[in-house]
Amino acid sequence: MNNISTFIRKEFLHVFRDRKTLLMLFGLPIVQIILFGFALTNEIKNAKIVVCDYAKDAASQQIIEKLKASEQFEIQNTLLGHKQIEATFKEGQIKMAVVFPANFNNDLLHKNKAQVQLITDASDPNTATTISGYASQIIMDYRNELMLLQDLPYQINTEMRMIYNPELKAAVNFVPGVMSLILLLVCVLMTSVAIVKEKEMGTMEVLLVSPFNPFLVIVSKAVPYLAVSLINLTVILLLSVFVLGMPINGSVLLLYAVSTLFIITALSLGLLISNSTASQQAAMLISLMGMLVPSILFTGFMFPLENMPYPLQLVSHIIPAKWYYIIVKSIMVKGLGFSAIWKETLVLFGMTLLLLVVNIKKFKIRLT
Amino acid sequence: MDTVIHTNKLTKRFGDFVAANEITFDVYRGEIFGFLGANGAGKTTAMRMLCGLSTPSSGTATIAGFDIYKHAEEIKKNIGYMSQKFSLYEDLTVLENIRFFGGIYGLSDRQLKEKSEQLIETLGMKSEGKKMVGSLPLGWKQKLSFSVAILHEPKIVFLDEPTGGVDPVTRRQFWDLIYEAVDNGITVFVTTHYMDEAEYCNRISMMVDGEIKALDTPAKLKQRYSVTSMDEVFYELARGAKRSE
Amino acid sequence: MRTLKFLLRKEFKQIFRNKALLPMLFVVPIMQLLILPLAADYEVKNINITIVDQDHSAYSQKLISKIMASGYFRLASYATGFNDAFDDVENDRSDLILEIPQGFERNLIRENEQQLYTAVNSINGVKANLGGTYLNRIIADYNADVRVEWVQMPKFNGLPTIEIVSSNWFNPTMNYRFYMVPGILALLVTMIGAYMCALNIVKEKEKGTIEQINVTPIKKYQFILGKLIPFWVIGIVVFSMGLFGIGWLVYGIVPIGNLLLLYAYLLVYLMAILGLGLLISTYAETQQQAMSIAFFFMMIFILMSGLFTPIDGMPQWAYIMTQFSPITYFIKVMRMIVLKGSTFSDIKSHFLIMIGFAVSLNGWAIYNYKKTS
Numbered sequence: 008m009n010n011i012s013t014f015i016r017k018e019f020l021h022v023f024r025d026r027k028t029l030l031m032l033f034g035l036p037i038v039q040i041i042l043f044g045f046a047l048t049n050e051i052k053n054a055k056i057v058v059c060d061y062a063k064d065a066a067s068q069q070i071i072e073k074l075k076a077s078e079q080f081e082i083q084n085t086l087l088g089h090k091q092i093e094a095t096f097k098e099g100q101i102k103m104a105v106v107f108p109a110n111f112n113n114d115l116l117h118k119n120k121a122q123v124q125l126i127t128d129a130s131d132p133n134t135a136t137t138i139s140g141y142a143s144q145i146i147m148d149y150r151n152e153l154m155l156l157q158d159l160p161y162q163i164n165t166e167m168r169m170i171y172n173p174e175l176k177a178a179v180n181f182v183p184g185v186m187s188l189i190l191l192l193v194c195v196l197m198t199s200v201a202i203v204k205e206k207e208m209g210t211m212e213v214l215l216v217s218p219f220n221p222f223l224v225i226v227s228k229a230v231p232y233l234a235v236s237l238i239n240l241t242v243i244l245l246l247s248v249f250v251l252g253m254p255i256n257g258s259v260l261l262l263y264a265v266s267t268l269f270i271i272t273a274l275s276l277g278l279l280i281s282n283s284t285a286s287q288q289a290a291m292l293i294s295l296m297g298m299l300v301p302s303i304l305f306t307g308f309m310f311p312l313e314n315m316p317y318p319l320q321l322v323s324h325i326i327p328a329k330w331y332y333i334i335v336k337s338i339m340v341k342g343l344g345f346s347a348i349w350k351e352t353l354v355l356f357g358m359t360l361l362l363l364v365v366n367i368k369k370f371k372i373r374l375t
Numbered sequence: 376m377d378t379v380i381h382t383n384k385l386t387k388r389f390g391d392f393v394a395a396n397e398i399t400f401d402v403y404r405g406e407i408f409g410f411l412g413a414n415g416a417g418k419t420t421a422m423r424m425l426c427g428l429s430t431p432s433s434g435t436a437t438i439a440g441f442d443i444y445k446h447a448e449e450i451k452k453n454i455g456y457m458s459q460k461f462s463l464y465e466d467l468t469v470l471e472n473i474r475f476f477g478g479i480y481g482l483s484d485r486q487l488k489e490k491s492e493q494l495i496e497t498l499g500m501k502s503e504g505k506k507m508v509g510s511l512p513l514g515w516k517q518k519l520s521f522s523v524a525i526l527h528e529p530k531i532v533f534l535d536e537p538t539g540g541v542d543p544v545t546r547r548q549f550w551d552l553i554y555e556a557v558d559n560g561i562t563v564f565v566t567t568h569y570m571d572e573a574e575y576c577n578r579i580s581m582m583v584d585g586e587i588k589a590l591d592t593p594a595k596l597k598q599r600y601s602v603t604s605m606d607e608v609f610y611e612l613a614r615g616a617k618r619s620e
Numbered sequence: 621m622r623t624l625k626f627l628l629r630k631e632f633k634q635i636f637r638n639k640a641l642l643p644m645l646f647v648v649p650i651m652q653l654l655i656l657p658l659a660a661d662y663e664v665k666n667i668n669i670t671i672v673d674q675d676h677s678a679y680s681q682k683l684i685s686k687i688m689a690s691g692y693f694r695l696a697s698y699a700t701g702f703n704d705a706f707d708d709v710e711n712d713r714s715d716l717i718l719e720i721p722q723g724f725e726r727n728l729i730r731e732n733e734q735q736l737y738t739a740v741n742s743i744n745g746v747k748a749n750l751g752g753t754y755l756n757r758i759i760a761d762y763n764a765d766v767r768v769e770w771v772q773m774p775k776f777n778g779l780p781t782i783e784i785v786s787s788n789w790f791n792p793t794m795n796y797r798f799y800m801v802p803g804i805l806a807l808l809v810t811m812i813g814a815y816m817c818a819l820n821i822v823k824e825k826e827k828g829t830i831e832q833i834n835v836t837p838i839k840k841y842q843f844i845l846g847k848l849i850p851f852w853v854i855g856i857v858v859f860s861m862g863l864f865g866i867g868w869l870v871y872g873i874v875p876i877g878n879l880l881l882l883y884a885y886l887l888v889y890l891m892a893i894l895g896l897g898l899l900i901s902t903y904a905e906t907q908q909q910a911m912s913i914a915f916f917f918m919m920i921f922i923l924m925s926g927l928f929t930p931i932d933g934m935p936q937w938a939y940i941m942t943q944f945s946p947i948t949y950f951i952k953v954m955r956m957i958v959l960k961g962s963t964f965s966d967i968k969s970h971f972l973i974m975i976g977f978a979v980s981l982n983g984w985a986i987y988n989y990k991k992t993s
Contacts, residue, residue, distance in 0.1 A: 046938030129788030289640030
């Protein structure tokens with residue numbers, strides 16, 4: 008065992024001497040937390056819109072003023088006619104045009120019925136839906152003011168409570184996501200490449216003829232990445248608690264324990280990839296294209312799983328990151344204990360066991 | 376005699392470390408010039424400067440009559456180089472490697488065809504022509520990379536420890552290739568660890584701690600140190616070395 | 621020219637001989653383009669709802685069936701009490717709880733006002749917000765139904781209404797895939813270009829073959845062109861496969877704009893992105909390093925590119941950052957030309973910026989790429 012520790016020490020030296028890679032390894036979680044925490048948002052603010060006002064009367068002016076005042080919109084221009092709208096959309100800056108037909112105010116006051124047209128650039132359907140929703144809201148508000156709302160009878164009020172994340176912070180959703188992503192990336196990608204590199208350079212043979220169990224030699228290559236991952240995990244947790252103000256509601260110990268299990272799952276995956284490939288390029292591509300992208304997709308933190316076609320939902324079950332993501336949310340956000348996550352933990356454990364067995368099998372085949 | 380390599384106080388510093396210190400020597404046309412020294416003595420550094428792979432910190436040198444600062448590109452046309460580390464493309468076949476390197480040295484299609492056939496013939500690799508280079512044994516790889524290095528008939532060929540790790544028979548064959556190249560008028564500049572190989576050289580320079588400590592024919596060096604073998608000459612000179620890997 | 625011919629022949633042979641690389645270059649991107657748009661669907665639907673109906677009245681039934689008929693919600697379960705319902709949320713079986721208190725119907729009529737309680741799992745804030753909004757809208761509608769049924773109030777007829785007519789141009793069916801496919805295609809082409817180019821050069825460094833090249837009379841620019849051109853060509857091929865093979869045939873996205881313009885932009889963009897790969901290769905000694913550096917920057921570029929989240933909502937500093945990423949422009953221009961048929965004059969400034977990227981990234985890389993040390 009003492010000799011294995013010599014190996015592990017050597018692997019640590021390899022990893023910690025490559026400053027450029029190390030910087031990226033530790034920089035990535037920090038950058039991701041900052042980007043997700045402060046830069047990326049699904050909210051739409053200052054959407055650029057144009058107004059096409061054929062009415063030019065009091066009512067249209069008042070609505071335009073309201074649109075101007077809202078922080079969602081930024082009125083870029085007042086167009087003279089409909090024809091210009093398409094050209095404006097094609098330039099790509101403008102997201103929506105609000106069109107008031109002639110006699111808007113007149114219709115509103117005397118016929119009790121007026122029309123506003125919202126034309127959106129629906130090449131981006133999400134933004135289109137959201138901003139036309141905002142605009143409708145503002146226009147309805149204006150109408151409600153006109154009505155000088157009297158007390159309506161039979162009023163049903165809804166009291167809405169937000170559980171777990173009352174301030175609707177985006178961080179609560181993405182911190183567990185970033186955790187699964189980073190741990191997976193570091194473990195799968197880095198281990199597989201590091202091992203295949205030794206194969207490619209021919210140094211692996213030297214290690215394999217040493218008097219130790221060859222499998223342990225390989226495993227010792229994975230140990231530094233376990234350490235790197237635990238450091239990354241700690242950094243992410245510290246950042247989310249102290250920078251993003253997102254507390255850990257459950258047991259920190261449990262979180263670390265399950266995370267370690269997940270890291271080992273990911274390391275086994277990395278080993279499997281390195282066992283199945285001969286060149287660094289191949290290992291990288293398989294890890295990146297074959298592992299990382301599906302994990303981003305099927306973890307459920309970027310895109311809701313329940314929206315996917317059913318076969319894809321099935322695929323998501325074999326993605327370890329999905330199960331880890333559920334566990335982290337349960338512990339960190341919901342503050343639940345082991346009894347709530349034992350099923351997911353069991354799945355991860357089973358996956359790890361399976362991967363390790365396949366690894367050992369494959370490894371033996373290669374040696375004989 | 377024609378001088379093909381001339382250096383004057385050629386120096387390379389990496390920060391505080393002086394890898395090659397004021398190296399001055401001449402190499403004449405048609406000779407085999409051995410460049411000896413312990414590991415870390417600065418042999419490879421000196422050679423890399425001469426090949427244009429590394430810019431000297433100070434000093435001057437001309438290779439085949441061209442200044443290493445001003446005419447680096449001209450020099451490259453006139454030299455061949457075989458590095459310590461095997462550096463042909465392992466994922467190309469023997470023939471493809473020959474054609475590629477011949478092609479970038481400007482050989483015509485006809486020349487390429489002739490040369491590659493001839494080369495494969497000489498090396499006795501007829502049946503290996505379409506094999507990936509990566510699958511060849513080390514000795515063959517090295518003979519192949521030497522042949523590729525002199526494919527364009529350079530004036531000088533630089534060999535950086537060309538026979539590391541191969542068996543004595545292959546080494547012998549390798550030296551036959553070197554002699555053949557010399558017969559064709561190519562000057563050979565070779566670094567080596569093997570003292571028996573040093574005996575094959577016309578003249579030898581010994582580098583110790585980045586400086587040239589001795590430069591003469593093997594016979595005269597043995598005479599000077601009153602010893603009978605190059606091994607002992609090497610030992611006499613190198614034991615004072617402060618740096619070694 | 622002859623030298624370049626030999627270099628190109630060598631590169632293409634090496635690429636096409638690499639059995640691990642080829643599927644990654646051509647098959648995987650196409651698979652991803654097939655699957656990603658199906659998966660990358662933000663639209664919030666299928667919100668799981670748990671209902672706690674304490675009233676069991678005709679009114680509560682009406683409300684429930686109205687909610688279920690809306691299409692946004694999927695009934696997770698009926699619970700007997702709030703605590704049971706909360707269990708569902710804890711276990712992710714349900715996203716939203718609606719509690720109808722006892723006496724809801726009776727009290728609404730008697731007291732003229734009644735309260736409903738909802739609780740939303742708001743870990744995913746966007747989803748929670750939308751779910752809540754949908755539910756509120758349905759309840760408001762229901763409320764109006766109730767009023768109409770109970771009081772045929774003449775005074776309602778005198779109120780002004782504003783009818784809002786929405787038209788959705790360029791994508792009237794609001795198909796999210798139309799938006800995602802061009803963006804994802806842009807992303808895949810980018811990844812192939814930058815990664816492959818960087819890795820390829822660093823591989824020669826790591827293997828030592830670059831030494832042999834460096835002692836030959838190959839000029840700097842020839843070597844670089846020899847590396848760029850193959851990936852340039854592969855980029856164009858993959859792009860075309862994606863655009864026509866997947867975009868057009870599978871998703872039915874017919875580019876509205878001028879294809880020549882699109883390809884012209886692609887050519888410039890590939891130059892820029894290959895320049896980025898080249899630049900990375902000058903900073904990396906090993907493939908592992910190249911990959912980490914490339915991954916690091918790609919991750920930032922991709923997240924900031926506007927592919928998944930809108931750029932307009934970002935804070936100022938982040939918005940400025942996006943303007944320094946070539947991917948942002950390419951994704952935008954792709955969508956503009958393919959979906960909206962934007963013309964050269966619409967994207968003129970984007971063209972100039974991309975040429976600027978191409979020149980500066982390649983210039984920087986060439987400056988860094990030293991044949992001698």
